[in-house]
Amino acid sequence: MIHQQQGTLAHACRTPNKVEAWILGSSIASLASAVHLISDAKIPASQIHVLESQGTPGDGISSTGDSLNGYDHRPGCLPSFDDGCMEKLLAYVPSASGSGTTVLKDIEKYHEDIGYQDAPVTHILIQGDHGPKRVEAKQLDLSLKDRMKLTMLLLRSEESLNSKRIDQIFKKPFFDSRFWIVFSTIFTFQAWHSAAEFRRCLRKYVPEFRGLNTKNPLDCAQFNQFESIIMPIIQYLQKEGVDFRLGTKVTDIITILDSGRKTVSAIRALHDSSQETIIVSSDDIVIVSLGSVTSGSSSGTNKSPPPLRTILDEDELDENWSLWLNLRTENPKLGDPYNFCTRVTESRLETFTVTLKDAEFFNRFVKLTSDKPGMGSLVFLKDSDWKISVCIPCQPFFYLQPDNVQIFWGYGLCPEREGSFVKKPMLVGSGEEIMTELLWHLGFPSESILNNSITVPCVMPRRTASLLPRSCGDRPNVIPEGMTNLAVIGQFVEIPDVTNVSMDYGVRGAQLAVAQLMGLHKQPENTRKTLDLSFLALWR
Structure with missing residues (x-):
């Protein structure tokens, strides 16, 4: 008190x-x-x-563990970079490498070294007749009615939304669209989350949405955020x-x-x-x-x-x-x-970090997604009842990670639901059971991958x-x-x-x-801009 x-x-x-x-x-x-x-x-x-x-x-927001017991990565907010405030901060911080430069310069040089010109994309995988297949997410897959609703939401005042949920504005077809799948995967929105915050996020990112991706990389640095x-x-x-x-x-x-x-x-x-x-x-x-x-x-x-x-x-x-x-x-x-x-039932998600002892999973995953290895892309498993998304970051992901070990991480937006293959909620599943469910969705029912991996699950009730x-x-x-x-x-x-x-x-x-x-005169730059609706012509 x-x-x-x-x-x-x-x-x-x-x-x-x-x-x-x-x-x-x-x-x-x-x-x-x-x-x-x-x-x-x-x-x-x-x-x-x-x-x-x-x-x-x-x-x-720590990252702990080792190759013997498995690494544990607890992600903070993604993306890390949004409107330049983080860049200003990291321009003040000296590089931990002792190179005499700054953390910001280290990140920029790292992007140049790995060819990070393009933003990492977000993929959608669905179960096809012959196993999982990638669905192109270049089009938003929105009905005319939902496009009009999105436009009206962008133009509404925040005061008029007050405590409204997103699903009080949009109906089920919207939440099955590719637009929602990718947007919610990147920013971890759920249908019951704030319509006002969804509006702010839309106004910030939708004008930059091209092929359902943002310009800013999700995993922007050489190692994990911590x-x-x-x-x-x-x-x-x-x-x-x-x-x-x-x-x-x-x-x-x-x-x-x-x-x-x-x-x-x-x-x-x-x-x-x-x-x-x-x-x-x-x-x-x-x-x-x-x-x-x-x-x-x-x-x-x-x-x-x-x-x-x-x-x-x-x-x-x-x-x-x-x-x-x-x-x-x-x-x-x-x-x-x-x-x-x-x-907590509305704010909870579960993350998991997988430590791999051989390259079989990475090789098969890259072949399935046709993605450049380690670009930090998010892959959403559309048929997963746990709503699993997976991120394959650049390697090594941990500073002391051995050369023969590979790391990836992911999360489930609905961990309270029963799995499609593992018939129990993700919340009560072991790391091995989560990996089993993931391999089933990916079409990799490989005992060798399972036996050569360590999965550490983490429940984050207020994520x-x-x-x-x-x-x-x-x-x-x-x-x-x-x-x-x-x-x-x-x-x-x-x-x-x-x-x-x-x-x-x-x-x-x-x-x-x-x-x-x-009492400083210098304050963060105002991010509010006049909303240009010309991009709406691209919505299909």
Whole structure:
């Protein structure tokens, strides 16, 4: 609970060397905040403090494991790059290779080296008379009625949609179209998700849709997101001298009230089971990462399913959610976390990472899809009741991955359903059973592939929580109304007209938070553009 005390109002202007910056959580948005506080706001790194309850920063977007026990890749938001905010961030971060360049330059050079001129495509596989076959997705497969509905949705105001679901606007034929299959595969939308967020995503990406693909690659870097993007940021911040306080769980925020405005005056936290109170002055700033799409995630093994926890209880929520609940108790302007964190049957998906000991699967998969190996394409299995999509990334996908090992990953949008071949829900299936179902759909009923693979499943109960239907006010502004030294960031804050389907959203929020708290003139470029409907003539 937030305690209110009478006190003085925070200063309107802040001098960098007098500011202590407290960042609660270590999501990509939190890490971006620290980078921009150093690079843009010129706050000394030693005066930036990141409080994180886990033993490793990164908010659960970790990639762990080895070739013996199997790798475990937990994907964050895809795509990583959206409107340039991530590019600005990575232009500040030195390359982890020690080459003297930046992470952004490393990624750009990598694209040149592998010939990444074209965006990775999304394929659809269906069961034909002679096994699975690829369906061309160049046409949208939309009826005139659905094209008109999409056009009207693009032109509607967001206020008119409020808490509507997508399936309250479109009927079943739309959800069987190639357009929906590819769009939902890329951005993990479901029919029951937010029509307002779907509209934002459409307005951002549909004008760039050519052959049902976007220009931005999904797997944009040489290795997985954690090792290519998040780890270099962490290493840079640690080298600069940022104060990472791991194993520190924030339990409360204390504010003072003056003339109707609130200023954070203290932070209460548990560190090594000991309660501590951190004094915050009016010159200081506090940046809070709200919610987490990786919260409650649990991994299984090749022989056992992930443990299904009871995750509806508030006591089992991590601090990204519990702190938001506390903040909202005293300030209704801080949104409604309950709308996002308790609806796990609507926000859940299951990912899986497959470690291969020989090349048979890759060789057969490339032959089936006619795709250039390792371009990060997504392949959707249309006849899968689990709604499986598979991604074959560039190899090696992990930095220490042996040369004789290959990795791919995928996810199921409907893991609660019974499989087509494995007659049980994906949620209660072992990694081996998930791989068996996948091989059956691909027409690779090979015992040698199964015996030479290790599949690690991971249930992510809130992976699509940020896409759930919402009402106006369910998400707080980056600078909440009435607060003087507090900002909130992450996928669950409100940034008008911007879709939250990419990593860029959290980074954009971090840039806004730093600019507004520190009074900087330079803020992220506005992404809102005049909607050109000329592309609609191409819709067939």
